[in-house]
Amino acid sequence: MISHFLKLEWKQFTRSASLGKSVSIKILMGFLAIWMLLGFLSVGVGAYFFLKKEFPNNDPFIMANKFIIFFIISDLLFRYLMQKIPVMDIKPMLILSIKKKKLVNYILTKSIFSFFNFSALTLYIPFAFILISKGYNFTGVLAWTFFMLTITICVNFINFLINKNNIALGVIIISITSIWISFKYQIFDMTHFFGDVFYTIYKNPLLASIGLILSIILYYLNFKQLSNIIYLDGAIKQKEEEVKTADLSMIDKLGDVAPFIKNDIRLIWRNKRTRTVFLMSFLFLLIGLVFFTVKTYKDSEIWQLYGCIFLTGGFAMNYGQFVPAWDSEHYRMLMTQNFSYRKFLDSKWFLMVVMTIILFVLSTPYIYFGFDKYLLIVAGFFFNLGFTPLVMLYMGAFNKKRIDLNASGFGNTQGTSAAQFLVMIPVLILPMIIYAIVNHFFGFNTAVIVIAGVGVISFLSKNRLMNLIEEKYQQNKYKTLHGFKQSE
Incomplete structure (x- = not known):
């Protein structure tokens, strides 16, 4: 009987429409x-x-x-x-x-x-x-x-x-x-x-x-x-679940962007894959224990900076790299509504910034490993606060693969394209290059200030850069719609 089951699985695999x-x-x-x-x-x-x-x-x-x-x-x-x-x-x-x-x-x-x-x-x-x-x-x-x-x-x-x-x-x-x-x-x-x-x-x-x-x-x-x-x-039998609504009225104080933020919060908590990304962001806080204690990394400030980028940027990177695919199931409906696309993007930016701040606050105990280590976390925080969300949103304009929100977030490659790999180059590699060059010529403190400065300048330039990002989304609007209609 077991051999018969194996034959059936083999036939299912070879006769599948997605065999290639x-x-x-x-x-x-x-x-x-x-x-x-x-x-x-x-x-x-x-x-x-x-x-x-x-x-x-x-x-x-x-x-x-x-x-x-x-x-x-x-x-x-x-x-x-x-x-x-x-x-x-x-x-x-x-x-x-x-x-x-x-x-x-x-x-x-x-x-x-x-x-x-x-x-x-x-x-x-x-x-x-x-x-x-x-x-x-x-x-x-x-x-x-x-x-x-x-x-x-x-x-x-x-x-x-x-x-x-x-x-x-x-x-x-x-x-x-x-x-x-x-x-x-x-x-x-x-x-x-x-x-x-x-x-x-x-x-x-x-x-x-x-x-x-x-x-x-x-x-x-x-x-x-x-x-x-x-x-x-x-x-x-279809699984029936009681939907519990949280009181998000305090978010109304944020103005026109509030409805989008509340929808994003509900989407994150009610769906398996987005909830996994949210919870995994806190797991990234433990990565500092690896880079600050393991012999291979604890003597290399460049690798420690690499870990610090993950430390506070876990949510921004994991959530941001799939914008706007998180909304792929109802994206066509959204595009028929009379709303400002800028507000839609601002809600994603707001969530990434808030989560970056929360992760930074929770990383405070790492000051135990030394003030110089904590300075690397501070530099990574400012970099993730200003630079990372904008890069993630820009690369999202090229994201055209839909996502099943109820699928598991672990080991799931659905919705992954070249954009997800390319976006990691400026976010992870750029700060390491900046640090290596500036630290070589001007020292540790200057390198930390420069990396933090990149984030601060990006944060202060947010409105101008968001206008360019919105324009790119509008240009790719119909390509994105077509891509989200395709099932993998």
Whole structure:
């Protein structure tokens, strides 16, 4: 039966009207997957030697066990954002004489052979070979490897149980942040606890069966969950949600642009993809921990500036790069209304500016890492306040691909075109070039002032530049309308 399901999926793929696009995307994703697998392979081969060099007075295997917890939680976070349950189109199957448990078993079994699990093979197995070659107990290493692979399967099934639960996402992020902080500042070194647990498997190989037992339990829980929701009426029934309206009357004080701002706020909060972009903007605040603490970046002010641009510009970049595609589903209706296009653009600009200010305020704790680091954040803030929104709006005039607002925002390339890549050049590369040149000739303080000055000048020139941007939108109006009518 499983082979029959696979044949049906292959026929669905080869007979699809969008076969050419599907093949090109799969080829691109294939190259990306190979690149990532090679990265895991290099880590698996080199981890022992790297840990031996960095911690010469400690056993590399013991140190590896301490750090593996970061990989496991990061793996769960990555799966949460990117992995989907490999559900084929089972609606036609529900009216056929096929037992529901066979459909569920097929879905779960197929998930075991996903790319995410193969990445663990390229990490743990090479590392195990290195351990055996260095004289570690063969049975213990074999049991440890088996346990880690079953833990990977457990993570696979845990992801399906918590899939797209915002509370679960918060717990994952808080967990990995707490463990890192406890390790970094030795508050309560949780990595030592997990390291002892994993090393115990090596010392007592029979305990590796715990991983197998946990994976079987999680498989059963997933089986029960999917069995309870796979019904024909559940598959065809439209989901009904109660729309809750917030009191946005205070925005009326902003004048003629207020109705557009209120509509944008409702659009952001009521739709999955825009809500994801909004929430991810706050996740970008954590990027400073990478650029200010990781050895590769903490000694490079240029790379720190790069991180600071993301820190306060996360929303402006992620939301702004898809203007006006966020309104693609009702864009034709908007264009029949008697309103000023300038007000429509001003509402987008206002949202990006306000969110940039909020993210800047929330980034204040980074002053802990030093005043010079905070100055880079300030420079990035002024740059994102004035320059970034205007560039994003200008490039939006060339954006002609519609967006499904109810689609997931993670790993979703719908609506992406060359404009989304080109817009990142002036926003991310320009400040780095300015900093490198000015800092070389005039020093750090002058470089920071110049980058902030670019943002201030852009902010003060907003009205004149917005007139040019509005003109470009009007010129491309009918091309945009035509593009938004096309379905991908």
